[in-house]
Amino acid sequence: MMYLKRLLLLSLLLIGVSCKNTSEEKENATLERPNIIFIMSDDHAYQAISAYSDKLIKTPNIDRIAKQGMLFTNASVTNSICAPSRAVILTGKHSHINGKIDNNFPFDTTNVTFPKLFQQAGYQTAMFGKLHFGNNPKGVDEFKILPGQGNYINPKFITKEGDTTITGYVTNIITDLTLNWLDNERDEEKPFMLMYLHKAPHRPWWPSPEKFKEYTQKTFPEPETLFDDYKNRGTAAKTAEMNILYHMRYGHDSKIRPETLKRMGKVTPEMEPIPGGFTYPYSRMNEKQKALYDPIIDSINNDFEEHWPNMTDEEKMKWKYQRYMQDYLGTIASVDDNVGRVLDYLEETGLAENTIVVYTSDQGFYLGEHGWFDKRFIYEESFKTPLIIKWPDVIKPGSKNNDMVQNLDFAPTFLDAAGIKIPEDMQGESMLPILKGKDTAWTRDAAYYHYYEYPGVHMAKRHYGIVTKEYKLIHFYYDVDEWELYDRLKDPHELNNVYNDQNYQEVVKKLKEKLKTLREKYKDSEELDQHYINMYKQKNITK
Known part of the structure; x- marks a missing residue:
């Protein structure tokens, strides 16, 4: 109601305003x-x-x-x-x-x-x-x-x-x-x-003490693709270093104390603590705060120390997933x-x-x-x-x-x-x-994406791509030259790269043309790709 009153008053004030203002400009103006x-x-x-x-x-x-x-x-x-x-x-x-x-x-x-x-x-x-x-x-x-x-x-x-x-x-x-x-x-x-x-x-992830206590008692459903083997994907998915089992740290992420890890020995790379990973956040607490966190951390560590030596890799993945979600x-x-x-x-x-x-x-x-x-x-x-x-x-x-x-x-x-x-x-x-x-005034039917930070943390390869409501076309570059295409409607979990599927060759052709147009529209190019690669290499050389 208030908005209608404002529009009514606005319409009276706009009488006599130059006709150069478009109807849309008049509608957008507010008192x-x-x-x-x-x-x-x-x-x-x-x-x-x-x-x-x-x-x-x-x-x-x-x-x-x-x-x-x-x-x-x-x-x-x-x-x-x-x-x-x-x-x-x-x-x-x-x-x-x-x-x-x-x-x-x-x-x-x-x-x-x-x-x-x-x-x-x-x-x-x-x-x-x-x-x-x-x-x-x-x-x-x-x-x-x-x-x-x-x-x-x-x-x-x-x-x-x-x-x-x-x-x-x-x-x-x-x-x-x-x-x-x-x-x-x-x-x-x-x-x-x-x-x-x-x-x-x-x-x-450090919850507040009360949420830490509450959420460590919860169990969460696992995603369908938790144990994805990346078999129908390219090099990028297979080599990324963000797997929960292999790359999530027990100390830094799962709240396992350094002394607990030391007692159990360095068994796998992900058990090697990130320097200060657990210690630094914990050391920021005052004694009152530690008293709230310690019982929960102790419970997590006791459970880990009791069960971890006898866990299979699948059980470790499930354990780490639950700690992550909690x-x-x-x-x-x-x-x-x-x-x-x-x-x-x-x-x-x-x-x-x-x-x-x-x-x-x-x-x-x-x-x-x-x-x-x-x-x-x-x-x-x-x-x-x-x-x-x-x-x-x-x-x-x-x-x-x-x-x-x-x-x-x-x-x-x-x-x-x-x-x-x-x-x-x-x-x-x-x-x-x-x-x-x-909604009919919105004309964009495809989004443009470009990721650059490689080589780097988690080793996700450089890539750019185009995304429509139906498809996703990706080009991975730098140390590879690979293309991937996903049918977003038929394959919402993106498990099957259909770039080389004969049934999708016309889609590939049209999306590559549209991707080229988007790159030009947004002033991106192979020259800029190389420019940023050179800057990155120079930065690493001069570190």
Whole structure:
């Protein structure tokens, strides 16, 4: 009702305005610019949000956003790795254009970011939580951000006044900072753009003490492809180092104490502890905190020491999967609780009425599918990302959308919603027509993806590809030259590469042509591929 009143008043004010304004511009204009709260978690798989699937966990508060807004079922990223994804979100440009191709190369601070444009347009801006790169975010009036990956327990924050360490659990603290700014520090005369950025559920997964206690008592269903043998895939899937059995560490990930591993001996490579893997997070605790964690850690270690020597590889895989899910999902439970705190505040103060709330992740994540953890690949669980948006009186509550949208589109969408001019060099598209229920206005029928960080952690090979609703065509390059094609409708688990199947040769031909067109549209090329390869080699040589 409030939105209808605003539109009525707006229509009266627009009488006599120059006829140069298009009807769409008139419709997009608002008397009261919306606030925006951008909520992003790190590595939050869509499979671990009950609005998408309730097989693993219930997330009632994140689900509230979906019930009051729109759930995107085909949202994806352009480069599935933390810092590059964030750079794409901030700039509205692909990694090869903004320059942040991987977690190692620095972010080019000459890039124009959407918070800067909001600030210039009169919005008050703030950022709390994990940015992942840089220590002075551009266009942000107030910030408290974690250095790099940050810590779950007693985390350090970078602020305008200098570094500070705050005692407590990181997810609660980030929310406390966010709510304090909303309640005590924001300028009520200005609209605001707030970035509320969680560290969780990034590795290594340390739940809060109460969630740790609760979730270690739970057992979770295994994915169908937990014991995938990759027999119908190429070299990349076979050589990636992200298998739960072989590459997930007992100390760093499963919370096995160094002294427990020492007593049992170095039996397999994954038992060799990552330096500081268990010790560093644990050493950040004060004695009161250790007293809460120790009984649970001791129970896990006792179980491990009793059963591990007699376990088969299959049993070890199952054991490690359960430990992974217990901790990963335990951290998400705290994220959901804290999202609820923010939603409650918005509703109690009346801010919800004119605030766009976005929930997303910087990419997807493997929760045992194909036997994996981590992300990086264009394969589904890594490529697809959760995206949920609510905007009262604009977005129809409980709606779903299946369009090919990407994190590339976030910046232009936010700018468009606020009535701020979108820079011509942004490569994303405004999703405003979708949010307003005008799905036919969305023209993208294929998404472009490019991953660069190889050789590197987890050894996922360099690749680029094109994804439509029906197919996925991938080119792996650098030290291989391999193509893969997946029929997304017939083979949703992506178990059979049909690139050489005679029945799909016409599909291959058409997708290669479309991929070439997309590469040209987004200004990517073999020359740029080689440029970044050379930069990577030079960086390694000069280390």
